[in-house]
Amino acid sequence: MKILHIITSANPKNGGPIQGIRNYESALHLLGVQRSLLSFDSPEAILDWNFPSTLKVIGLGQSKTGWQYNKLLMPWLENNIANYDRVVLNGMWTYHTYATLKAIKKLKNYNSSLSIPKVFLMPHGMLDPWFQKDETRRIKAVRNYFYWYFIEKQVINNVDGLLFTCKEELLLARTTFSGYKPKQELNIGYGIVEPPVCSKDLLEGFYNQFYISRDQPYLLFLSRIHPKKGIDLLLKAYHQKLTEMELADDLPHLIIAGPGIETDYGKQLLRYLAENPILQNRIQFVGHLSGDIKWGAIYGCDAFILPSHQENFGIAVAEALACSKPVLITTKVNIYREIEIGGGGIVNEDTLEGTYKNIAQWISLTDEEKELMCRNAQSVYKKYFNIENAAKKYFKVMTASK
Structure with a gap:
């Protein structure tokens, strides 16, 4: 054919x-x-x-x-x-x-x-x-x-x-x-x-390129820098949770990867960081990622986060699941039902409150609960998105x- x-x-x-x-x-x-x-x-x-x-x-x-x-x-x-x-x-x-x-x-x-x-x-x-x-x-x-x-x-x-x-x-x-x-x-x-097998070289390639500490946990956003993706909500929700916490180290850092930081929306996000110094050492924009560097970023994260207002499928979401990474998403990501049923992530509304809940619910999980969600993420990938x-x-x- x-x-x-x-x-x-x-x-x-x-x-x-x-x-x-x-x-x-x-x-x-x-x-x-x-x-x-x-x-x-x-x-x-x-x-x-x-x-x-x-x-x-x-x-x-x-x-x-x-x-x-x-x-x-x-x-x-x-x-x-x-x-x-x-x-x-x-x-x-x-x-x-x-x-x-x-x-x-x-x-x-x-x-x-x-x-x-x-x-x-x-x-x-x-x-x-x-x-x-x-x-x-x-x-x-x-x-x-x-x-x-x-x-x-x-x-x-x-x-x-x-x-x-x-x-x-x-x-x-x-x-x-x-x-x-x-x-x-x-x-x-x-x-x-199927993603490449996780290796030290994949992880080190990402860490070295962006001077990221191997010991620092982080949440990963990987998509275009665009208003549809809800990154402004993500920064505000992260800021809110950070200011509430007694021990800031209990909150993973946030890495935002994707093209578009030079746009008006991207500049708006950078201004928000500049106006809130508490965030500047905890949130890092790393630009467009591809190939081994992208896979290193996904394998290195604690969880993947995407507070999108509209996502037809979300290839990056499926890629994270394939790497056994839980996904923190909204009900506007069209594959949320499969993820929710399979226990491969946390799903809330595409609002500031919903984005805050995604972060708060993730960090409230025990290590055992997080490990189970990681296994579930891989199972969801194999069942639905192979x-x-x-x-x-x-x-x-x-x-x-x-």
Whole structure:
């Protein structure tokens, strides 16, 4: 089976969708799937991103405008799309979804006997009602409202099916826009690759790069520096708990990893630290982490924390579980039910109070209770988010959709 993925950018720093595509490659290749990835990146940039050799990556060059218009996409699709058995559109609200269906319609009108692949769309959480309701997104919400009725609704209702990473994402997608009537809603699950085995070299690589004491426990936040991630709540909740404690050393330090500290939101967080000196030796921003350094950061932490307001899946959450690290998350992380049922972490609301509870409940656990939660975290990963199982489910959905 040949599958074509289309995405606006294949830059690994974007995380989420592109990381998921990379994660699945080895397991799907073993199942006999040949995949190509078409993106709006320059061919030169793609060479620097170290994709698996079995994944054919095609860069059409940079697109234009916020809509990601690319004049090369339609001609490429008209000449090549019939070479694939399935097409998966990753993400929404940009030119690639509209152009793909337009190209297929044009081909069918030109030659009704031509073999055209089934087309699926993976929203990656972009149908979550949070994007329409959050106050910081009012202008974008109005834009999406009109775009939905004029363009995207037709895309959603005309592709052969929508692919969701978990049941919660599927259910939330039904609540956002009227006129939502897809042909199929398919919960295909999601998985991550098995992490490398923990070693002294992994840990030392992280500790040495950021001058972190081997003996200092820490909580790890690993995601983009973005308002959606609730980092402002995390700093305030941590500050609140620290000032309440008689022995500050009983509270682990906090390490915040991820790109985006140069943004307005990132600068706001740094100002908060500057205004509260008590925090400055306890909270450290370390920037974007990848490869062995990332795994060293995860293995070295006491627990992973993500007070997100909206998280379609949370690849970093699953990675922490795979490393036997409990996760302190919110009910807005869509895989929270699996984690809560399996006892692999602590779940509260995406509020200041909820974030405070996550920290307070974690440090109140006994060593035995923490060790049990670590074992549970690994069990949750194996049951729900193992890449081999997820790839088999994905393959079954693709082959069954004839």
